[in-house]
Amino acid sequence: MPKPNDPNASNEPHEPADSQIAAAFGAAARVTLAPGSKEARERPTEAPAPDDEWALPNGRAWVYLADTERGLTRPVILADGFSSGPSELNFSWEILECGPYAFISALRQRGYDVVLIGFDERSASILDNAQVVRAAILEATARRRGEHPLTVGGFSMGGLVARYALARMEHDGGAENDHQTALYFSFDSPHRGAWVPLALQSFAHYIRRLNAAFSNQMNSPAARQLLWQHIAEWDDSPETDKERVEFLAELERVGGWPSRPRKIGVANGVRTGEGNGIRGGERAFHGKGLAITGTRLHTQPAGQQQLIAQLRVVTLRKPQIHTSGIPEMDGAPGGTLEGFGILADELDKIPAIIGLGSDADIREHCFVPVVSAIALRDIDTHEKLYGPVTASAEEESELDEFLCASQNEGHTSVTEELCTWIMARLP
Incomplete structure (x- = not known):
């Protein structure tokens, strides 16, 4: 081994071995994509204890009631989006309550009960996680006091999961699939990819x-x-990918969209084409x-x-x-x-x-x-991506109604602009 000041010693830095890099990588870093700011992703606010928690097949639901004495009466069911690993209540709370607009509080203040759906594995097949949404819908209708219809939606991928779950329930039919949903909404969901x-x-x-x-x-x-x-x-x-082709075919098989609820959506981008x-x-x-x-x-x-x-x-x-x-x-x-x-x-x-x-x-x-979030057109050309959303184009959307943000902003940014528009349309 060379001694200090040995003229034969090399002063060139040496690269660590693969095993050293792998060990350090695994101990310090985990590269996975998720929305929100760096602070929100790494240090989310601790959520208050929910009023109830439902164990569901391959998932769970956290329930925040508008009135604990009244119980579950006006459920708004929100499905989690894409990431890796199980859904985390603290992260969902951070995004929905601690960002630009306190959406959960606003819903509860208006008398709505918030049901947050979490998946055991957020990167699992949309078709599999749709079973979690279906189970949450049936649990909500069974526990609900009165007959107020449900609102069912989701953020990002969650909007697609909810869309397929509702469409599949209508397709399969029967009392065991009666979703009793009056409004479906998606929040910056990639309907066209x-x-x-x-x-x-x-x-x-x-x-x-x-x-x-x-x-x-x-x-x-x-x-x-x-x-x-x-x-x-x-x-x-x-x-x-083949799995996308098969998913789209399965979505089409069950009708593409649920037909009974009104279908609305919001996009975190502008309609001007800018x-x-x-x-x-x-x-x-x-x-x-x-x-x-x-x-x-x-x-x-x-x-x-x-x-x-x-x-x-x-x-x-x-x-x-x-x-x-x-x-x-x-x-x-x-x-x-x-x-x-x-x-x-x-x-x-x-x-x-x-x-x-x-x-x-x-x-x-x-x-x-934008054109994907509002289910208007495909995203495979510059013209389709950057073309403005004109008044006449609105008729071409597969949604009954949509709203685009006034600026291009972070994916699933929960803003007052978008949230108050959705709440104005709740049953």
Whole structure:
């Protein structure tokens, strides 16, 4: 072993071994995508104890009554959205109550009982988690005092889960499937598909041997069903995944939408066609540490054979990823997600000696385009993504009524603008 000041000793820093990186990665960081600010995701406010809690098959419901003496009389059922692992009451409370608008309090003050549905696994198939929503609906109708109709909806993926659950109950029929729901609503739900940058997906799979959490989330049943374009390996060509095709076919089989309730939805983006200012082909993320220098992730550019990523983690190889025929998705009008920012934040939790330090040059990207959230049109071309939502276009939406936000904002941002519009339409 070289001694101090030994002229034969090397002063060059040495990269840690794969096993060291994997151990540090697992101990300090868990890269999974979720909405909300960094503070909300990492330090959510502790929720007060619910008035009741229902154990459901593969999930549960937390119940906050408007009046504990009166009991459950006017249920508003809200399904959780996409992430990894089980639903967390504290996180749901943070998003719905402690953000821009205290939605739970506003509902209770108006005499509505709030039923928050949580899933044992948020990344499970939408079809499977729809059984949790169905069970919650039946539990609510059984416990309800009086005959006030239900409101059933969800945030992000939760809107799709609730949509399928209600449509399936109507399709199957019978007293055991009587949902007694007068209003369905979705809150920035990806009815026509969601978007996670292909650069992020490729990086997730590229680091799978070191930490599989991000890759597992991107390859989960729910992600495959939600995403317009998906890759299962870092060097795959993007495509609409088979699970999405099968999910859409199953949704169509049960009628596409429930027919009995009025169907409304809100979007966290503008109707004017104005994007969020993110341009295609810009560097969004880069590695700084010794083990990741050379990694660069770019926002999605349009055109043929466009560079979206150069990948390097530990090895000297720096493969490049190119795409063709994908529009500038990241800058589209709609609800945004801090995908690049989450990746940088989590990698920076790893001790600097491991060499995975990084920066997010652009923290966010469009996650649910406006035209997807209002079920207006597909998201496969620039014209469809960025075309304004005109008065005549409103008739083309599959929703009975919708509202777009006055600005492009964070995905599932619970704002007074959107929430008061929904509450004005509650039965």
